Amino acid sequence: MKFTWFNLMPWPYLPDDFREKNRSVWVDIDQKLFDPAKSHEVYNTYMDLLEYADTLGFDGVGVNEHHQNGYGIMPSPNIIAAGLARRTKDAAIVVLGNSIALYNPPVRVAEEFAMLDCISGGRLVAGFPVGTSMDTNYCYGQIPSLTREKYQEAHDLIIKAWTTREPFAFNGRYNKLRHVNIWPRPIQQPYPPIHIPGGGSVETYDFCIDNTYSYSYLSFSGYLRAQALMSGYWKRIEERGVDKSPYRAGFAQTILVADTDEQAEQLYAEHVSYFYNRCLHVYPGFADAPGYRTIKTIQSGALSQYAPPRGGYATLTWKALIEGGHVIAGSPETVRQRMEDLIKGLNVGNIFCLMHVGNMPADKCMYSTKLFAEKVMPKLRDMFPDWADDNRFWTTPLEKRVTSGRLPKEAPTSADLAKTYALGA
């Protein structure tokens, strides 16, 4: 199993009446609700928590990209990842990912991911999402029905840039480049493992299968509701006659651990409510630009996960969220059982653990994270012994890596240098 500690980086100061006074947490969210001075502490606390997860033995630390969004103040995940590459030691840096259709030209992604891989010593997991309609179409102005074509071209260009060892010309429809020759290139060969976040587009299944990429379902509605979508993926895997390695799939799950089930509710209910009521308050007009999803996907019946459930999330209580599987919370034993159900039920080897939720303060987050790392994670480690050696979807770091802070405390004197270098009199 690979456990990645994930932080969406929500803005924790949305007011109590946010839903009543605002139409959307995303795209046209009120500028006045963001306080740059407060964000200084928010960002640094969130990065501290990601670094803390590394010290507890999580396999990865995860970041993602959203724009103009009150629950994800991370328009550039690579900036956070750069900080993590320096300040973490062993965890994979899981960037899930860069919306590659939005980068102009997309070689920028090939370069930045290469830099992250080099700085981290080969610890990068590279995610290539199409991007939500909110981000891609409404915030970044991409034409909905051309987004996938542009994405595909960006993907082809990045892979070619990573794997070609001499300058080449790229005559794409969206990118005309005479001299592609990225410098640096990634440590991991032929390139870092690639994860594709998807939301039920059937075309994405084949894209992952064709390229040996891991398919990640990043949902907020939990593992019970994910069953239909993931079984569609595994059915496709079977049809295509490829192996059923659980590492071909990833799943994001909100997880909260306490000493007891009751304590979990006492500690975390308000933060879960904050997330589901305020952070997921997306204006339906921004949920799904016409043309963004393919006809085939619409016909398959998969609706945007940002289309709220009938009645809306607001009506969901702690009990309902737990029973519905949106949130896995409780004592270490409760969480272990439910995680086992999730892992077996969905056959997923990569878990993106959403362990910071809503406006949760750092102390509670550390407490829950530590309990999970010490009392739950070890018991789930060997769920798939048959696939223990499958490293196609995970990182291959350098064995000998350096970390930040290795310089001597004092700068050398010329006498010191003379011991190493030939210096004139």
Add this chain to the structure above:
Amino acid sequence: MEIKSVQVRDITVRYLEGGSGPALVFLHGTGGVTAADPFLNALAVKHHVYAPMIPGYGDSDEAPEIRDMLDFTLHTWDVVEALGLKDPILVGHSMGGMIAAEMAAIAPNDVSRLALIAPAGLWDDEHPVVDMFASLPFEMPQLLFHDAQAGAAILTAGRNVEDPGFLQAYLVANARQLGMAGRILFPIPERGLSQRLCRIKAKTMIVWGESDRLIPPTYAQAFKTGIASAQLVSIPEAGHMVIVEKTAAVVEAVSTLG
């Protein structure tokens, strides 16, 4: 009106045809066009009307290779050619008006009579065109009609919104139609027409509903200023769907072209 097909290279284009008189090509807006369209039928009283559907509309083929404004403009010229028409009266509503204006600008000697009914294609920061791609179905009557209540009845007529099959059919149609329309209208319905308007030589009739809340009537002036031989007819108590709300008045304005 009769529904027919014409082949434009590998694309099968569906079009409506009816009436008799001078040849007139009508280019529809983002909502598409049907044989029952009252405006088309009114035009057909004195004109031989051809109303081609943009790829993706109705049951016409999709055309993935039509991506940008030039593709739309040339494709529609190819349709006119395939229909065997020379210098028809060119009429466009909303998105269709944008395409018609581009056609007249790119081939100014081939269009002598042009009618632009609440066309898209220009942008003014002071008077932004409403983002129809972020508008919800229940908002449409208010945006499209002077009389929102009557408009709502028109938009929902014959549709059973409680039918589970309806939603999926609606989403598929939206993805096909608005997905295609978005290629020239999303996120801002402007693709450089303002610098080409001056090329238009056609006698041009601009028609606008005075209560147009989707593309405010201030754009009528911009079109009139940009096109040398343009005349403006403003129609009171009509919204963006002026062709539905004041059909006779629009037909009368178009008929002055011939």
